[in-house]
Amino acid sequence: MIIPEIKKMSTVEHLQAMEELWDALCHEEHEIESPAWHEEILDKRKKKIESGKAEFISIEELKTKTRQ
Template sequence: MNTFEINKMTTTERLETMEAIWDSLVRDETEIGMPDWHRDVLDERRLRIERGEAKCFSLNK
């Protein structure tokens, strides 16, 4: 499939195709590694929570 064929699809067809691709990635046994910068951000956030420096809030508010 190329971009020309994708552009001919309806929005619904493209979303369904994207969902099928995502589902296939989730089922793939191969681990997709986390980038170092992302791990650094998560580590820093965890430390801020442990030190009581983080402000947490609900997305429902």
């Protein structure tokens, strides 16, 4: 599949293609290694939660913030 073909796809077709790609990746025999910075971010977030400094919002609040 090439870029012009992808651009012609509908949203539903885009989502179906993405699902097929994720499914194919899930069945790969080799594991994809996450970059080191992923672990660093997760560690920072975990520490923030454990210290009680993390703030949580609902998905609806998030949607409202992203629309602004």
